[in-house]
Amino acid sequence: MIDTGSYEGMIAERVTIAHPDGSWLPAYCARPLGAEQFPAVVLLHHRPGWDEYYREAARKLAQHGFIAVCPDLYHRFGQGDPDDVAAIVRGAGDVSDQSVIDDGKAAVAWLKNHPLSNGNVAVMGSCSGGRHALLVACNDDTVDAVVDLWGGRVVMAKDDLNDRYPIAPIDLTAQLNAPLLGLFGDRDTAPTPAEVDQHEQVLKATGKTYEFHRYPDAGHGFFYHDRPAMYHAESAVDGWQKVFAFLTRTLR
């Protein structure tokens, strides 16, 4: 919440995170300035890459009092214009789920140990990043909350599984130990409303804590103000409010 009578500030910068494999993981970090300790969020970018939208999302989270770190999940494919790097990833057939899980866990650990973190860390992403957020949370017991924004291919046909995608995220639901927020557009084709229903049934059956919200007039990517064909303002405004309410409740 903005208080016109109070000091505020933030720092946003590229950082490098020590990876368990001995390498360095590039990341964009935005955090509020101040002496208190803040809850934290790992942002997992979408298939278009480590782009400007995700830097804006990180700064928006910092504006609302969260330390946000967005690792470059494509850094092993090269550096340059995010759009060009994403094209290299497309040509290579995509980043593997295991690579994303490893990078996500490294970012979670970095935030858990950040001197200004209160130790509570969520993972959040949109599109492929929503799917990746689920994968990281299902493979890291230290994650405190998950936000899946219209993640596609949570439900996968057996024919779509391969070395890069060895298991469908929905089949890892039993391993999920953090509360989950999901936002979906009813006009989306991936995930379809039926796939969201299927995911919800499994969450119910396994006794998980979750809340799903559906937006009847929204399709895929309805937060993306930089993509006019996808953006749906009314749904985006309500969706961001739900994200902040959820993160505040689970992390503060």
Added chain:
Amino acid sequence: MCTSISGQIPTAGSAKGSTGWFSLANITVGYDHPAHLHDNHAILLDFVNPSLGPSARVAVELTADSARALLAALNDTLAKGDAYESTLTG
């Protein structure tokens, strides 16, 4: 959505990018979110040479109708080219 629909073909050819001409290694053909075209999905063509770095790339985003028209024009032009070549060798 992020469809993950993409394929790549090895390519002999050249392309002119922001830093000039370069030799092509591959063309990636995808169907996913465009970066610039105002549509949910598009045919994405990337003429690339990864050994020269990510910037060795000429990117094209087409509507499905435009992609089909391009395909027809390519086939038509190739047929005419083949016919021309056969007159030289015949």
